Amino acid sequence: MAQLRSVDESFLALPLSALTDAALTRAVDLGCEHADIRVERIRTQTIRLRDARVEAAADGEDLGLAVRVVHEGTWGFAAGVVLTAAEAVRLAEEAVAVARVSAALNTDRVELAPEPAYPDAEWVSAYDVDPFEVPEAEKTGLMVELSEQLLAADGVEHVQSDVMHVKECKYYADTAGTRTRQQRVRIHPTFTALTVDRVTGGFESMRTLAPPAGRGWEYLTGTGWDWRGELAEIPEHLREKTKAPSVEPGRYDLVVDPSNLFLTIHESIGHATELDRALGYEAAYAGTSFATVDKLGSLQYGSSLMNVTGDRTAEHGLSTIGWDDEGVAGQQWDIVSDGVLVGYQVDRNMARLRGMDRSNGCAFADSAGHVPVQRMANVSLQPAPDGPSTEEIISGVERGIYVVGDKSWSIDMQRYNFQFTGQRFYRIEGGKLAGQVKDVAYQATTTDFWGSMSRVGGPQTYVLGGAFNCGKAQPGQVAPVSHGCPSALFEGTTILNTVQEGGQ
Amino acid sequence: MTAMTGQQIVEAALAASTADGAVAYVVDSSEANLRWASNSLTTNGAMRSRQVVVISFVDGGAGMAAGTVARTGTPDVAELVAASEQAARDAGPAQDAVPLIGPGDPMAPVSTGDWDADPATTSIEVFGDVAPALGQAFGEAGGRDELLFGFAEHQMSTTWLGTSTGLRLRHDQPTGRVELNGKSRDFGRSVWAGVGTRDFTDVSIEALAADVQRKMAWSQRRVDLPAGRYETLLPPSAVSDLMIYAYWTMEARDADEGRNVYARPGGGNRIGDRICGLPLTLRSDPAEPGLECAPFQVVGGSSGAASVFDNGMATPATDWISGGVLTNLVRPRAWALQQTAPAVAALDNIVLSDPGATATTEEMIAATQRGLLLTTLWYIREVDPQTLLLTGLTRDGVFLVEDGEVTGAVNNFRFNESPVSLLGRATQASVIERTLPREWNDWFTRAAMPMLRVPDFNMSSVSPAS
Numbered sequence: 001m002a003q004l005r006s007v008d009e010s011f012l013a014l015p016l017s018a019l020t021d022a023a024l025t026r027a028v029d030l031g032c033e034h035a036d037i038r039v040e041r042i043r044t045q046t047i048r049l050r051d052a053r054v055e056a057a058a059d060g061e062d063l064g065l066a067v068r069v070v071h072e073g074t075w076g077f078a079a080g081v082v083l084t085a086a087e088a089v090r091l092a093e094e095a096v097a098v099a100r101v102s103a104a105l106n107t108d109r110v111e112l113a114p115e116p117a118y119p120d121a122e123w124v125s126a127y128d129v130d131p132f133e134v135p136e137a138e139k140t141g142l143m144v145e146l147s148e149q150l151l152a153a154d155g156v157e158h159v160q161s162d163v164m165h166v167k168e169c170k171y172y173a174d175t176a177g178t179r180t181r182q183q184r185v186r187i188h189p190t191f192t193a194l195t196v197d198r199v200t201g202g203f204e205s206m207r208t209l210a211p212p213a214g215r216g217w218e219y220l221t222g223t224g225w226d227w228r229g230e231l232a233e234i235p236e237h238l239r240e241k242t243k244a245p246s247v248e249p250g251r252y253d254l255v256v257d258p259s260n261l262f263l264t265i266h267e268s269i270g271h272a273t274e275l276d277r278a279l280g281y282e283a284a285y286a287g288t289s290f291a292t293v294d295k296l297g298s299l300q301y302g303s304s305l306m307n308v309t310g311d312r313t314a315e316h317g318l319s320t321i322g323w324d325d326e327g328v329a330g331q332q333w334d335i336v337s338d339g340v341l342v343g344y345q346v347d348r349n350m351a352r353l354r355g356m357d358r359s360n361g362c363a364f365a366d367s368a369g370h371v372p373v374q375r376m377a378n379v380s381l382q383p384a385p386d387g388p389s390t391e392e393i394i395s396g397v398e399r400g401i402y403v404v405g406d407k408s409w410s411i412d413m414q415r416y417n418f419q420f421t422g423q424r425f426y427r428i429e430g431g432k433l434a435g436q437v438k439d440v441a442y443q444a445t446t447t448d449f450w451g452s453m454s455r456v457g458g459p460q461t462y463v464l465g466g467a468f469n470c471g472k473a474q475p476g477q478v479a480p481v482s483h484g485c486p487s488a489l490f491e492g493t494t495i496l497n498t499v500q501e502g503g504q
Numbered sequence: 505m506t507a508m509t510g511q512q513i514v515e516a517a518l519a520a521s522t523a524d525g526a527v528a529y530v531v532d533s534s535e536a537n538l539r540w541a542s543n544s545l546t547t548n549g550a551m552r553s554r555q556v557v558v559i560s561f562v563d564g565g566a567g568m569a570a571g572t573v574a575r576t577g578t579p580d581v582a583e584l585v586a587a588s589e590q591a592a593r594d595a596g597p598a599q600d601a602v603p604l605i606g607p608g609d610p611m612a613p614v615s616t617g618d619w620d621a622d623p624a625t626t627s628i629e630v631f632g633d634v635a636p637a638l639g640q641a642f643g644e645a646g647g648r649d650e651l652l653f654g655f656a657e658h659q660m661s662t663t664w665l666g667t668s669t670g671l672r673l674r675h676d677q678p679t680g681r682v683e684l685n686g687k688s689r690d691f692g693r694s695v696w697a698g699v700g701t702r703d704f705t706d707v708s709i710e711a712l713a714a715d716v717q718r719k720m721a722w723s724q725r726r727v728d729l730p731a732g733r734y735e736t737l738l739p740p741s742a743v744s745d746l747m748i749y750a751y752w753t754m755e756a757r758d759a760d761e762g763r764n765v766y767a768r769p770g771g772g773n774r775i776g777d778r779i780c781g782l783p784l785t786l787r788s789d790p791a792e793p794g795l796e797c798a799p800f801q802v803v804g805g806s807s808g809a810a811s812v813f814d815n816g817m818a819t820p821a822t823d824w825i826s827g828g829v830l831t832n833l834v835r836p837r838a839w840a841l842q843q844t845a846p847a848v849a850a851l852d853n854i855v856l857s858d859p860g861a862t863a864t865t866e867e868m869i870a871a872t873q874r875g876l877l878l879t880t881l882w883y884i885r886e887v888d889p890q891t892l893l894l895t896g897l898t899r900d901g902v903f904l905v906e907d908g909e910v911t912g913a914v915n916n917f918r919f920n921e922s923p924v925s926l927l928g929r930a931t932q933a934s935v936i937e938r939t940l941p942r943e944w945n946d947w948f949t950r951a952a953m954p955m956l957r958v959p960d961f962n963m964s965s966v967s968p969a970s
Contacts, residue, residue, distance in 0.1 A: 046805070050599070056805035056812070057595040059587065060574040064553065077549040081577035094628075098548050101628050102538060104639040105545035136594035144596070158761065196762040201769030203762060203890060281541045284653035284685035284696070287882075287969070371547045410885045410918070412897045414969030417918050419895050421887060441887060441895075443918070443965055473547075474539055474655040474683075476946040494965075501920035501964060502893040 005124040007183045011041055011169035014083055016181075020173040022085035023067045026092035028175060034070040034112060035092065036174035038325060039083070040368040043132055047140055048162040052147035054140055064368030067091040071099035073109035077371040113351035113359050115328045117177035123322025125184035126315050127216030131165035134217045139163070142220060146231060147191065153235035155242070156193045163189040163220065164468065166480075178327035186318055186480055187219050188212030188468050189227070193234050195242055204438070206238040207423055209259040209405045211465040212480065214316040224316070237436075241424055244436035247497050253400035253428070254442060254493040255393050260422045261381070262465030262483040263406040268446040269301075269308055270379040270483065272415035273335050274362075275344035275354065281374075286472050287413030290446070291341055293354070299341040302450025305384065308336035310345055310377035312361050317378040318466045318480035319364075325372035328361035335379060339450075347374045366477040373473045380464075380484035387458030390487040396455065400428035401440065401495060406465075408441070419443045421498070441496045449490055457486030510554070511619060513581060514666040517558050520585040523592065524568065525561035525604050526668040527815040529802055530554065532623040533661040536630055541653045543642035550628045556581075557804055559812050560588040561604070567597030570812045572804050600811040600838035606669030611837070611847065613800040613818035617674030623662035624676040630658045630704050634682075637709035644713070645686065650720060652713075653685040658704060665802055671816040675798040677852075678702040681940055681949050684709075685900060686716035688723075693913065694970050695719035696879055696900035698741065698940040700949040702794065719879070719901050725912035727904050729966075735875035736961035737868060737905065738926075740939035740953035742881045743856065746894070746923040747786065747953065748944045749884060751854050753892060754824055756833035757808040760843060765892035765924050766833060773833060780828035780927045782858050788851035789821035794938055795950040797852035809850060811836035819849045825927075853950035858933035865934045865955040870908040876961070877903040877910065880942035881919075892922045897967055899942065916970065917963035932957035 020037050027035030041063045048056045065088065066079040076099025078091040131139070143163055151159040165187040173179045192207040210225045219225060256264070276282055277289040291299055301308075312330030314320055323329055326348045335343045346356065347363035364375040394402060405423025412418070425440040426433045466482035508516070510530035517528035532554050539547045557574040571591025573584055605611050634656055645652045658680045665673045680701040687694045697715035701707050738746070759766035759773035766774050790799040801817045803810045814837050823831045832848050840847035869877060879901030887893040895918060902914040933954040941948055 048805070048807070050808070053597075053599055054569075054595045055599070055807065056572070057570075057591050058572040058574065058805040059591060061579075062576045064576055074545065075547060077547065079549065079551040079553075081553050083577070094550050098536075098550050098628050101631060101635055102545045102548045104635045105538065105540055105642065107544040107642075136591055140594055140596065158763065194763060198762060198771055199769070201762065201767055201890070203767075279541075280651070280653065280687075280691070281546050283541055283687065283691070283694075284655060284683055288691060290968075369551050369553055371549050373547065408885050408887050408895070410883045410895045410897070412916065412918070412967040412969035413882055413899055414967075416969050417897070417965060417967035419887075419918060419920075419964075439888070445968065471946075474946075475535070475537055475549075475657060496920075496964070498888050498893060498920070499891075501962065502888060502891045502922055502925065503960075503962060 007122060007124060007181045008169055012181065014039060016171050018085050019065060019083060019088040023088035023092045024175055026089045027067065027069050030096045032069040032071045032096065034175055036068050036172065037065060038368055039065045039171040041169040042367055043167045046162060046164045047143055049143055049147050050160060051158055052144055052151045057140065062367050066368045067095045068371065069095045069099060070110045071096050072103065074099045074103045074106045075110055079369045110349055111352050112348040113356060115348065115358060118323065118327065119177050119179055121322065122181045125214050125320065127185040128223065129217040130167065130185060131187060131217040132167055146227060150191055150193050150231050150234060155195055155239050156235050157196050158194040159191065161191040163187065172323065172325060172327055174327055180323045180327065182322050184214065184321060185216050186212060186214050187216065189220050191231060193238050195238055204238060204242050206234050206241060207405065209423065212318060212468050214318050214320060237424055240436045241438055244438045246499060247437040247440045247495060249495055249497045249500065251492045252495050253397045254490040255397060255400060255402045255428065255487060256490060257390065257404045257487055258461065258463035258465055258485045259405045260403045261485045261488060263409050264420060265379060265381055265483045265485055266467065267409060267411040268415055268418055270376045272446065273344050274374055274376065275346045275350045276374040278344065285474050290414050290416055296341055300339055301336045301341050301447060302339045303453045304339045305453055305456045306336050306339045306450055307382040308379060309333065309382060310335050310343065310360065310379050312377050314378045314464065314482060314484065316464060317482040319376060319378050319482060324361040324363045325365050326359065326363040328359045331360050333360050345374060345377050350374065364479060366479055370475065370477050375472065375479045376470060376481045378482045381486065383459045383462045383486035384456040387456050387486060390457060390461050393455050393457060393487055393489050394428055394433065395431040397428045397431060397489065402426040402428055402433060416445050439498045441498050443494045443496055449493065452491045452493065453488050454491050455489040457488060461486040510623060510662065510664045513556055514664050516581045517585050518666050518668055520582050521560065521668060523560040523589050524563050527559040529557050529663060529665040531661050531663045533659060534625045535657065535659040536626055536628040537657040538631055538635065539655045540638065542651045543646050556584060558584050558588040560592045562589060562592040564593060568601035569595045570598050571595050572812065574804060600806050600813055600836055602813045602837045602841065604667050604669045604813060605671060605816045607671060611817045612671060613673065615799050616672065619672050619674050624660045626658045626660040631656060634704060634707065634709060641709055641713040649689050651687045651689060653687065654683045656682040663802055665816055667816055673800050673816055677798060679949055680704055681945055682707055684712045684716050686720050692970050693720060693723040694900050695723060698942065700938060700940045722903055722910045723913035727912040727914050729914045731917060731963050731965045733960040733962055736958050737872060737875055737877045738956045738958060739865060739878060740937055740955060741942055742878050743953040743956050744939050744941040744951040745881045745884055745943040746926060747854060747856050748941055748948050749894060750892065750923040751824065754833045755809045756835035757839045759833055764889060766830065775830050775833060778829050779924060780825060782930055782933055783827045783860065784825055784856060784858050784927065784933065785823055785827065786825040786854060786856045787821065787823045788854050790819055790851060792853055792855060795853040795952060797950055801849045809834045811838060813838065814849065817849050819851045822848060822851065855936065855952045856954060857936045858954060861933045861935050861954060863934050868932060868934050868955050868957060869905055872905045872908060875905050876914060877905050882943055884943045887920060892924050893920060894922060895920050916967040918965045918967050919962055920964045921962050926958055929960065930956040930958050
């Protein structure tokens with residue numbers, strides 16, 4: 001699978017060096033301690049189908065440039081979409097003007113943790129087929145065919161399907177001498193079957209579990225996921241869910257499949273260990289974190305079986321990259337070791353504030369039009385080296401529920417109290433699956449939940465899940481991120497009946 | 505900024521089209537923002553962008569198909585048009601195909617805007633008075649050992665939309681918001697105030713800071729309460745976040761197909777059903793004072809709620825709920841034709857009101873024997889689409905009201921509630937005021953809402969967050 005790809009010629013043909021010289025020279029002339037320029041071209045295509053017919057086919061490209069400066073200890077940022085040297089100079093001047101207006105609010109002097117310079121560096125993500133080189137008719141044709149297969153099944157009344165694929169080309173240069181060129185590709189197809197009971201007015205749905213991946217079009221044609229196999233099973237899963245009894249609320253031992261657990265990791269570990277949240281930078285919006293810096297090295301986050309890493313390096317990971325938007329190289333590090341909080345995700349200014357030697361490379365903007373902020377690495381729960389299979393975990397549970405697939409999610413602003421639903425829930429009785437139940441949500445407090453983790457699956461259960469739509473910052477930014485995890489057992493988790501919750 | 509104006513690009517794209525129909529629109533946007541935490545700046549920015557969108561319509565014999573291509577900056581217009589025509593040819597016939605709207609069509613808007621004028625813009629200077637006032641507020645908060653966090657943003661966008669049928673429509677949209685979050689130094693107490701604005705001339709940082717200071721004072725006494733159902737006063741911001749979700753779900757096609765909360769068991773939708781206990785009206789109006797929004801539709805990609813074939817369709821004042829009765833659902837023209845029902849487009853503002861309401865929010869608090877007064881709601885997500893059951897958190901101020909007065913601050917809760925069910929159970933509404941949604945203000949800032957009294961709001965569990 002090793003790729004010898006290079007960044008698209010059409011991107012490299014942009015006047016990157018001329019823009020860099022113009023912007024950085026002007027910034028230095030205006031007295032900036034630091035300046036960087038970022039040029040990004042993000043191509044996005046979405047094909048959306050309703051009942052196996054194309055509802056929308058949209059192809060977008062966002063191309064722009066941004067200049068960020070540190071001027072007299074204050075950040076300044078300006079962005080535009082015209083790629084000329086004159087505009088680069090104007091943006092450098094505007095960034096300094098923004099810094100000057102903002103100085104009235106600033107009491108913390110910005111300084112950046114050191115990072116080696118990378119004067120001529122290139123990185124391309126691992127994919128086989130660039131989705132933007134596949135003919136449109138071939139792409140829509142495959143989506144229609146797969147959707148028709150699902151719609152033709154007994155009991156499936158409607159099918160909602162879509163595929164979104166993205167190609168990012170990014171150039172970064174700064175006054176320390178770094179010049180990086182990068183390209184990455186990602187794809188997220190989903191298929192949802194729906195059935196309606198006209199008499200009762202009830203309806204149920206069942207969605208594919210296939211995660212979004214840092215792969216190309218080959219993902220939909222069989223590399224990394226068996227689409228036809230999963231689509232063939234969806235109608236029966238849906239039929240069983242429709243007939244399933246409503247869950248009895250109470251406490252259950254929960255076996256959580258990676259297709260669901262990745263999102264619980266995202267919300268209760270990923271966001272909680274972002275240092276900008278712990279320091280309060282997101283306090284008015286995304287929120288803060290219970291995992292405050294005074295607890296680093298002592299907070300018992302979960303059971304001793306819990307080992308969590310952050311990385312920018314996992315193959316096919318959605319937040320895997322060569323260098324971040326401050327020129328820091330991708331790394332892997334520990335966040336939770338043997339259940340104890342040991343690390344955060346940081347950027348260069350925060351790394352310096354915390355006295356760290358170096359940033360771990362988590363500064364990203366979602367486009368040229370936005371300023372870099374600390375964004376989430378691939379935050380992953382490590383499997384137990386000789387750990388059990390999912391079936392073995394289930395076989396040890398007397399009365400429990402097996403949770404598969406993500407659906408609804410919500411967590412509070414300090415990352416304590418969460419509630420999740422899923423695609424399907426199975427009762428476990430006497431160590432065996434005993435059919436689906438419906439109307440299920442699980443609710444817990446983060447440290448209680450991870451503290452109750454009493455079995456962790458082996459590498460054979462490990463799946464790299466993820467999402468395209470992680471939101472953070474004001475103005476709002478959206479980032480893709482992956483989370484790998486094994487299956488795991490959580491004892492005595494609160495299960496709600498969502499129909500009873502609604503008071504119906 | 506660029507060699508070609510937005511108007512010229514629209515004309516060039518339509519002139520280059522070889523398709524059976526075309527829509528082109530350009531959005532020139534500019535924005536400035538300031539963000540702060542712990543009484544100091546964190547990020548800022550001044551951004552400009554231009555989006556160019558071409559939608560081509562091609563009839564390959566089996567029916568009209570549509571393809572959309574969007575680019576930022578200074579794209580090659582001929583390439584853009586060719587790419588969108590190819591996308592349409594590859595897409596296959598559209599289910600929502602209807603003839604494009606032209607001038608004189610009853611669906612065309614009455615007001616077309618000043619096509620030829622320069623784009624409206626903003627810059628960091630819009631905060632010329634705001635920045636020093638914030639600096640002053642930081643100093644005062646620091647003096648009380650309190651911290652301020654927040655965000656101020658101003659955006660201007662000018663949209664020029666042209667169709668091959670001859671429509672030329674222009675709209676300027678200012679959007680502004682400011683949020684101020686106050687905390688004790690240990691983050692143990694946290695309160696919020698926020699407001700939407702068109703131009704920041706009506707924003708008083710001093711007034712927002714005073715509101716924050718008042719709520720910080722209310723938070724001095726802490727009261728722990730368990731989960732359960734409480735008489736609850738939902739202030740305008742909290743009501744707006746719940747109503748926005750109810751509004752975003754108002755899709756006629758989903759309802760007609762039996763797949764949302766507005767579906768009628770047995771078939772059809774619930775238009776005509778009384779869904780509110782009070783005679784409430786939920787409406788949108790492009791001319792709503794202070795909340796003005798586009799009087800026509802701009803659609804880049806079709807969905808059940810909007811169609812690319814409806815670009816330029818007028819969005820007149822619409823009642824979604826009238827006198828407590830569900831009156832309208834969002835219905836693109838193609839689905840309207842199929843259902844023999846009126847075509848109705850979504851708008852970018854909502855107003856919920858009880859025409860008979862006379863009480864202010866303060867008077868509603870004063871008339872409460874014992875209840876919870878909320879501030880904002882957060883992390884609202886759909887749990888059960890059948891009932892539109894939503895979950896979420898209370899945030900930045902749950903206050904205990906006893907004998908008409910705030911007596912302390914209560915812990916936060918996770919709630920599980922449906923906004924449609926709440927409309928049925930609300931027993932009192934105040935007079936309305938402009939408000940800023942907390943959860944959804946990245947996408948929706950134009951709302952005017954009352955405070956609602958709900959006798960039995962479901963606080964599902966306690967959240968230790970503050």
